[in-house]
Amino acid sequence: MTSHHSFVGQPADAESGRDAVVRLSGVHRHFGQTPAIDGVSLTVRKGEILGLIGRSGAGKSTLIRCLNGLERPDRGSIQIEGREITGLSEEELQPVRRRIGMIFQHFNLLSAKTVEENVALPLKIEGWTKEKRLARAAELLDLVGLSGKAKSYPKALSGGQKQRVGIARALAAKPALLLSDEATSALDPETTAAILDLLKDINAKLGLTILLITHEMEVIRTIADRVAVIDAGRIIEEGSVWSVFANPHTETTRSMLAGIRTKLPPHVAARLEGEPKGETILGVDLSGPNAGYLLAGLSGELSGGFRLIHGGIDHIQQQSVARFFIGVPPLAEGPARAIAYLERHGAKVEVLGHVPGHD
Structure with a gap:
């Protein structure tokens, strides 16, 4: 059976260009002499879950920071929903950032605020009325299965519940893109499975585009539609999850798959x-x-x-x-x-x- 991998330097297929939420083209970012991102071209299509996987230091975090404008690439193009962001001022970046929700490994909740206040915080910043904020928070807490926890504080929640609050908060302003940065790394396997199920469910219900950054192949296998493997700041392999798992082309991918692929006894x-x-x-x-x-x-x-x-x-x-x-x-x-x-x-x-x- 033929493989469906693509590699850097190959033209993106025509479909990918049409409904791209994110398009990176030839993006470079150096710190001193060290290339953190070395010529990355990558498309995230509307409604898909793309898994970006790499070891620590591969360039994943820098790539995320470039996507939300916290880092400026040295050269290359970054488009969010068709808008070039590399030359935007801080003020011009604000509406772009509102289109991007983020969930983090360590939840980043405010301990002095209740669950519903944490979820509603982005809407408060945007100037929504209290009534509308709380109505939206209630709707999202229902979506993530935490309706009964609206008045609780983060310290009363389990890790999985905190991440559900983080997801609800990330969705508050109805973003076009959800960035998940190692969002399940701090969770046990059972809780991880439940959070991944929730993300898959949200993707299906809302048609939400998700870019999932991880170092865990099992996460990719469970939830992603496509996978891109990053190593030393370069995308070295990209394709549908099943085709990459069935026939990994690079040593790095084979090594990352070793933990979950069947081995000779x-x-x-x-x-x-x-x-x-x-x-x-x-x-x-x-x-x-x-x-x-x-x-x-x-x-x-x-x-x-x-x-x-x-x-x-x-x-x-x-x-x-x-x-x-x-x-x-x-x-x-x-x-x-x-x-x-x-x-x-x-x-x-x-x-x-x-x-x-x-x-």
Whole structure:
């Protein structure tokens, strides 16, 4: 199955230009001699959830600060809803910033204000009447499942509840774009799952565009439509989540996926040898509708059969993404026949080594 990745330097598809909420083109930002952002071009389309993933120091935070005008790029173009922002004054940036909601890792709530006051704060700054502010806050607290907490103070809330308040506050002024900056990093796995479900629900109900900055592949896998991988200030890989997970093209992406991709069991990996004797151990990656049928067909291809060691089929964005490890005995050119069959059917096959005899 063909991959749908795109890379820096390739033209963006025509669709991406039409409904872009964010468009960055050739953005550079240096601190001294160090390039924090090194020629980034990226489009976030209306209504999508784009995951931007990278390790610490990859350039994610600088990119966010450039998007909301807190950092000025040295060169390049940044457009928000079609408006170029790089040359705007602080005063001119204000209406642009109102179109961008932000949620943070550490919530950034005001401890001396109630939940409803925290949510209504952006509207107070905008000059809404108290009655309208509180009505909007009530509506948003209902949306995030915290109707009963309007009069509570942040100290009485759990981490997950605080983040829900942060989300409600970010949505107060009806932004076109929601920036989520490591918003689930401080939360436990169960709470993270609930917050990601909420964001997905808001995206569906409101058609809200979300740019999700994270270093966690599991977050991307759960919620994003597309993923862009940033490393040393450059976008090194970009595509639909399922295609990048099924067939990562760069070592950085493979390394970041290592924690959640199926691995060869350690007791088998420990016995791998380079000498071509005994079973040949193959790693097999395949995505698309063939994934569930491939191994059944392989049985008919090999007179000596094969052994399924580990693996299975995952489903990402309703696409089947399979990763298997199989052992092929050295009978009748078994390994070569197996590889030829698998590759003919669109699988990516890697010879991991050989194990003498069976486990």
